[in-house]
Amino acid sequence: MPVEIDIEHVAKLARLDLSDDESARLRTQLAQILEHAARVGEVAAADVPPTASPIPRANVYREDVPEPSLPADEALRNAPERDGDRFRVPRIAETGA
């Protein structure tokens, strides 16, 4: 059964501008890929535990050793736009009131 995907909704979750062409193509391709991928349900029985990482490790700690940080100029070197020692971005909240 072909999978119906709300492409506009998913693109919104992914913060991705898509052209109409891209959306149409993705609708077809994702349905095709998901039809194949859904085969995982055929063998993944309820009593099989999931594995998130092939070599499981938990709670990896290291000593908390103070080290010099990256200098601000280095950290900002690739900034699309900077303002002193800060990243400059377009408005992030409504202004006023």
Next chain:
Amino acid sequence: MSAELCDLTGAELSAKLAAGETSASDVLASSQRRIDAVEDRVGAFLTRTDQLASERAEELDAYLSTGAPQSPVAGIPVALKDVLTTNGVRTTCGSKILETYVPPYDATAWARLAGAGAVLVGKTNCDEFAMGSSNENSAYGPVRNPWDTDRVPGGSSGGSAAAVAAGEAVWALGTDTGGSVRQPASLCGVVGLKPTYGRISRYGLIAFASSLDTVGTFSRTVRDSASMLQILAGHDPRDATSLDVPVPAYTDGIDGGVAGLRVGVVTEAFGEGVDPGVVASVRAAIDQLEGLGASIGEVELPHAAYALSAYYLIAPSECSSNLARYDGVRYGLRAPGEHADSIEMMFATRGQGFGPEVKRRIMLGTYALSAGYYEAYYGQAQKVRTLVIRNYEAAFERFDILVSPTSPTTAFRIGEKADDPMAMYLNDIFTIPANLGGVPAISIPSGLDDAGLPVGIQLTAPALDEPTLFRAAHALESALSLDLRPPLLQGAG
């Protein structure tokens, strides 16, 4: 074009350097001449580091002339896939979104090689963010296979594989998330190693799918692969997933042979959809192993058929999360023009900066992780990973090494599969299970098919048993005694 210094193996170059028969500067010059001669037809590099390399080689020659102890890596020209960060050298991931990104730090894998004296010749082209199997997904154009420049080198580490095959570099690093080192190694006729998950630090490897990503090596011999891993392997406090276990001496037992070694042939990897030329070449290589005294049996990995499905849920899911960082704020592209607010800027930046395959995977992963679908897709795929691991555990009770073709086909034509994502994804059907299971695997050339294109055989070992992997691969390589020189290097052309 006659054989030059850049056509020698790392071990041979190291011996010549130690004996004072050549210098790091001469070796580098040979590699750079080769790049000048073939690069317009191969296109392996996105950035060349000629100046840095020359300075580095001069420093090394001054050091070597003191007679000080020398690492087997010193003076070897190395190329790096452009997903590994290099301090002060542009690192693009084959993407427009990082076109001008200059990292302020070195990846640990590169820092270790550099610390041992390796010379960086350049950063290699790859599929955008390592997503692809043909190198056609790079924002900077395709790489061409030195064996036939109308064909793909494989991917995603296509530039690294092609550079080593053409002698532009003696060694290269790549990354392998679903086969991205082994498949291009197979298609370009070189040796490609994906070690155990966690064996090499990933600090500075720009992330694609974190539960699968592995740094891997390209070389022209198994011994060189072992020499490289010797330097690369080990714990790194900057990567919590790097394993804190001892590193064995990888070249020590490499000549031990395969007498009595139990080799399991993965039966389903010789069925429908596999080129007859691939089957014939790999079967002949298995006969060689038997002739060397290995005991050959058959083994099934019943859930490997589902591994591809699981992979195309797990990898896109993790990618959709990892690539959320490209938001036009701290580095990389910001879409030009005025933006009403930051959110609109992010939509525009990501829409303009990512190519079609990356968008496809981000969308697939975002969907698979979204409310209502998580259990059916990502949750179920994680269970299939458990089944794949159990398959390996059962197989490695009976066998020391598993063998199969690396890829179902030899190098295909540029454009041939570009419009069919599912056909492209099937390239990785034999390589993906090792990523899901975290086990080490190596691809070495088994010969050429009737069309004169390289075929690769994949050997797989249990987690952390790289020593047995190298020993078996080296024995087979010695018995096959292939002399692989791409046509590109034979004529004047």
